[in-house]
Amino acid sequence: MPPPAVEATGLTKSYGGVRVLDALDLHVAPGTVFALLGPNGAGKTTTVRILATLTTPDAGHARVAGHDVVTARSRVRRAISLTGQFAAVDETQTGAENLWTAARLSGLSRRAAARRAAELLERFGLADAGNRLTRTYSGGMRRRLDLAAGLVRDPGATRVMFLDEPTTGLDPRSRQELWEVVRELSASGTTVFLTTQYLEEADRLADRVAVLGNGRTLAEGAPAELKARSAAHRLDVVADDQGSYLRLAARTPHPTTHDPATRTLGVPTDGSALHVRELLDVLDPGRRDIARFTLHTATLDDVFLTLTAADTAAGADNGKEPSHV
Template sequence: MHREPRPSWAIETRGLSKAYGSVPVLKGLDLQVRRGSVFALLGPNGAGKTTTVRILATLARADTGQATVAGHDVVAARSRVRRAISLTGQYAALDEEQTGLENLRMMARLRGRSPAAARRRAAELLERFALTGAGDRRVSTYSGGMRRRLDIAAGLVGDPEVVFLDEPTTGLDPRSRRTMWATVGSLAGAGVTVFLTTQYLEEADQLADRVAVLDRGRIRAEGTPEELKKTVTAQRLDLTMAGSAAYQALVGRLGGRALHRAPEELVLGVATDGSAAHVRALLDELDPTREQVARFALHSATLDDVFLELTHE
């Protein structure tokens, strides 16, 4: 009998739990991240995202459970894990008095490369991250997006198998954020496994092959962005009511059928398959007099809907 080969996981956890004092942060975390993929861990503040990254990067120990990164146990083979990974946090860890080139050369020398090899590697990374023109400038003159790109470049000096990006676009403007997205995409294209934590739902939707939603230390759902969206509803009909009385009346009639409520905007959302026939039927059912609904719009489900549904934010 032919058996399918076991998938090759870059990261695998089983039953990870962690508490700080009497406060539980992780409660039996199980994850599997395929090699060469982009995996996004979503969750509100305090959900346990950064604690998960710290455990996987060997900066903290779980109270119970096991974890392997790049095939190595994070406790028993801590040094091997550290050689196989790169970690970039929310704020760039760079020497601002040195130039971008000097930062990268220093990192390469610390990784054991010869002076000539360090210069070559630094030049390669500056070009790869579109920083060649700024390579001779002090990092203190860099914009936030440039610093973040240089920080990731510094982490790639040692050719890591797994890159952890802990909320890497926090504080960046929209243009810099999109530049970072292109950078992350290029990492995955080169075969590097990217483990991304973020609060930006659009970011996960754009970048991730798979997404897990973490809330209060537990995984609430996991799948591709499209799979997660279907758990909410593929389409939603948003109704803007003619007034507060009409809004409250429809809230009472819909009950649990209301997928979305925005009382300040007088908007209610209900599930639909998106077809014209179903939309007409819903409008006839919910506004038979054609006086209570001021306007309507079809809304495709987003990861924001999934996030709000699963984390009850």
């Protein structure tokens, strides 16, 4: 088996007495898409900053592309690319000039930088807009240019690409375009380490998913595996009236979904007729509160909400990730 692209053991980090990461372990296979999910403050960005050598852990060890993130920072930085939550492009330059500048800063000659810029504009669907100022670009185009800038070195030099919530603020079409770029990167052998708030994004892109809560891993596995482990299905019950909704909510300690406006509660289930009947009897023993119900296949949203609901309640005052990291 090839060595992992990203490996972390016992990563711990605190800010001002608040523990953001609590002995976090990670293992990411090369050439895969790995998604790190978690609510705001769970430690996702701090994890990326440590792995990208921008922050030093208080304890624990991590290796990226085979190099220690503390003792071999320069080697790690030569093997990775990092794209933050907001596209970092120079609006006074064209798309081609942005990429040429990034390539020159990476050590390429003038001729090689021009050639690489042209290649990347073509690869990321920006060739027709290469000579336009980036201030005229859409959000999706800026994001693609930002990703391209992270790959200006020789093809294959970037072994691990970190994407910290790359589709935040993008419209659905731009998000779909960016997903296609991520798939292409993975298919070419680049390991993609992704943090995201969009559960659908992780479900569609990731080979493996880790759900983070209060700085520790709550669950990890393939999307289908996590769905089956948490709950294969979700039972949605609609209350007859507001009073019925409140009674149902009181009998459901950790619903995966709850919508007072539509008086709907979602409850995890294995999908069997026996379990569904048992749930209905527990939720509505008098058979007066439930107006109707539907059965759905579980999504990563259900997994996420199930895993983080109890964890958030238990650690409401712990593990809050500072907004500046």
